[in-house]
Amino acid sequence: KAREIQRRRTREAGMDVASMAASSTKVFVLEVMGRHAGWIAASAGLARSKGSEPPHLILFPEIPLDPVNFCNKVKASVDRNGYCVVVASEGVRFGNGKFVAEAAEKDAFGHSQLGGVAPKLVAMIGKALGYKCHWAVSDYLQRAARHIASATDVAQAYAVGQAAVEFALAGKNGVMTTIKRESTDPYRWTVDSVPLDKVANVEKKMPRSFISRDGWGISEACRVYLEPLIQGEDYPAYVNGLPQYARLNNQLVKKKLAAFASIQS
Secondary structure, eight states, X not given: OXXXXXXXXXXXXXXXXXXXXXXXXXXXXXXXXXXXOOHHHHHGGGGOXXXXXXXXXXXXXXXXXXXXXXXXXXXXXXXXXXXXXXXXXXXXXXXXXXXXXXXXXXXXXXXXXXXXXXXXXXXXXXXXXXXXXXXXXXXXGGGSOGGGOBHHHHHHHHHHHHHHHHHHHTTOOSXXXXXXXXXXXXXXXXXXXXEHHHHTTOOOOOOGGGBOTTSSSBXXXXXHHHGGGGOSXXXXXXXXXXXXXXXXXXXXXXXXXXXXXXXXX
């Protein structure tokens, strides 16, 4: 779902910026989730079907950010297109390994809390180039828009949920349901499982082959991999102009574990 939302939001926001770039905002920066992996940022690249369309620049955690080079690329886009749309992962780092946006707080795993990269990039651009800029953060909205989820995404969500229930009823513990790709063209997939100790506190980063050679966008291999995931429409029912969703009447089982306690490093 987050992938589909980023593609649509990037395309629509880019059209808005383009419509007023001549007299107003020249640069728009959209910050997305993802921590140290650029998958969600990469999905925005699907919105670009030709060279002049946004996003013009994608900032991946896997590619160190050079501020001077970045500002030069922004200027080149404005000179060429009249405006520049940047999609930035919250986990973007400088060449020295420091996060562009890093708070002092830590999460339960001891990881730095991220967020706020967009305003820092806008400040960087404004200081170097003097452009009027605007920024936005997708945050929870990117995973809370069922009304524009793809049919593929909905089918997979139901499948992994169903499998999880079946695993639990069968007494299968300590695993996470996964989606195993059987083929890309045509797209075929099955539901599988993986032991939790193999995936807990582990991140799957973007392979370098999925990032364009210059480091500012997605490669054709990435596009081929991601496109099957956003195929098809599956709109929910609407009542009085609002999407309607099922609300489950949860039947709680007897509690087995002790009260949750956050792990502090």
